[in-house]
Amino acid sequence: MSRRLDGDSQGAKAPASPAPKRGLSANRLRVLLIGLIVVAAVVSFIGNSTDSRVLNALGFLVFLGAVMLYAIWRRTVRQERAARVFDREAKTDETRTRADQ
Numbered sequence: 295m296s297r298r299l300d301g302d303s304q305g306a307k308a309p310a311s312p313a314p315k316r317g318l319s320a321n322r323l324r325v326l327l328i329g330l331i332v333v334a335a336v337v338s339f340i341g342n343s344t345d346s347r348v349l350n351a352l353g354f355l356v357f358l359g360a361v362m363l364y365a366i367w368r369r370t371v372r373q374e375r376a377a378r379v380f381d382r383e384a385k386t387d388e389t390r391t392r393a394d395q
Contacts, residue, residue, distance in 0.1 A: 320374050323367040330360035 318326070334357040341349030 317370065320367060320371045323363065323370055327360055327363045327367055330356060330363060334360055 334353050336353075337349055337356060338353030341347075341351075341353055
């Protein structure tokens with residue numbers, strides 16, 4: 295395997311990542327968030343029914359994970375909306391002065 299000056303190497307390529315480069319979409323994150331909240335509620339309910347501190351703690355940890363995922367989801371929604379506004383502006387060409395250009 296040889297290394298080129300631009301930093302790219304020749305030879306075996308790194309395995310492809312299972313997730314896309316830009317991450318999960320806001321819709322998928324929302325579905326995962328709802329799923330985590332449901333799992334936290336079920337685990338907490340079972341923990342309270344069986345009077346198990348371990349299950350209650352696990353339910354609380356899952357809920358904290360859902361809170362963190364909520365922050366990631368809000369950031370993703372904001373980025374997707376900002377990208378949509380930018381794309382609309384990029385499609386218009388305001389430098390044209392005549393209709394035939």
